[in-house]
Amino acid sequence: MRYQGQSGVVIGQKGPATSAPPRLLDQVRACCRVRHYSQRTERAYVGWIRRYILANGKRHPRDMGGIEVTAFLTALATEGEVAASTQNQALAALLFLYRVVLEVELPWLDDVVRAKRPRRVPVVLAPDEVRQLLCMLQGTHWLMGALLYGTGMRLMECLRLRAKDVDFVRNEIVVRDGKGGKDRHVPLPQTLREALQRQLEHARLLHGRDLAAGHGEARLPHALACKYPQAGREWGWQFVFPSAALSRDPLDGTLRRHHLDEAGLQRAIKRARHAAGIVKPATCHTLRHSFATHLLEAGHDLRTIQELLGHKDVATTQIYTHVLNRGRHGVLSPLDR
Known part of the structure; x- marks a missing residue:
């Protein structure tokens, strides 16, 4: 199934397009593979970017910015009650989207606050x-x-x-x-x-x-x-x-x-x-x-x-x-x- 957003971003079906430009998520996959990222990292980044787009009414990420990113991360912490590591993984995926895939350098990227991970003592067996x-x-x-x-x-x-x-x-x-x-x-x-x-x-x-x-x-x-x-x-x-x-x-x-x-x-x-x-x-x-x-x-x-x-x-x-x-x-x- 394919989903077309208000600005024409397709975030569904895999595979290269014949005449149209590559879909956004296919561009994400290509950028991950060029950098030899693991398949787990690729799947995680694609999943977070898809959730980010769907959470904002399928708008194209170029039409969004720091306000939407901050709201998305805040919702993960307050409504989803995710761990700090999960929230930081979502942020890493969005930073990868803007900096690497879309090649957009925006001043608000450096101002996004990362969740502070608590220091835990590892579980050790005798x-x-x-x-x-x-x-x-x-x-x-x-x-x-x-x-x-x-x-x-x-x-x-x-x-x-x-x-x-x-x-x-x-x-x-x-x-x-x-x-x-x-x-x-x-x-x-x-x-x-x-x-x-x-x-x-x-x-x-x-x-x-x-x-x-x-x-x-x-x-x-x-x-x-x-x-x-x-x-x-x-x-x-x-x-x-x-x-x-x-x-x-x-x-x-x-x-x-x-x-x-x-x-x-x-x-x-x-x-x-x-x-x-x-x-x-x-x-x-x-x-x-x-x-x-x-x-x-x-x-x-x-x-x-x-x-x-x-x-x-x-x-x-x-x-x-x-x-x-x-x-x-x-x-x-x-x-x-």
Whole structure:
């Protein structure tokens, strides 16, 4: 379905137009892909821009300005009761629309107030709680959960892991294109060597079947598929955790075997938390927090943990120093004295 606004902006149906100029949301998608933004960022920006246009009677953004942007963000906070991070994401999408897509530099853009994000202490599980949580997981979900805790990887970094990036000789895993487009090395837990090798054998068998059926081509990042047309069929580029079925690539429509859906592990972690009787609101990201906290408690320096986590600034890693305020070397309560 297509929606035509009062000023002629079309915010619906995807796909390039034949004679008319590109639709606004198609321009947004094109600008995101030129800058190699992730599909998640692209979907988020398109969604917020669509909501912004619909909230203002389908008027073209060129006909609106600071008043409409401020009113939209205020409504999100007062009526929608969204979190500060969500409100800032909406603002980032609108700034991208005006500055990048429409190439409009307006003085009010710098005056829009960003919501102040509250400083929260991360949820961290004790080592015994981590052990109980992992004991409630089975099969591939157990292996992925153990990898999140044992390496500090983010959920999508684990799911997007390729066979070539698991190095059993050097006992390390290479995380490619992490947050901010950065690569890094994380240790390969010795406890998981055999389980990872079995998982890779399973993935190799699936890849062999796909090749025999005329498929087996993995999506390559950026323009590598043009430079190396046959590389997508090589074993090294296949996902360590492949999905059970083939699916259509949303970008080019090719039938491929993608990696597992993140929702499956998220649901498994939630069930395991309830089964283990853990009251803390533990998620997949909690295992990453626990990884950093337990390394800090073991005496590793903050700079090393920053590199393992892939943080751009050490100030981000310093949030885990809350553990230094407890224990036998921490602050002693005056009541205990």
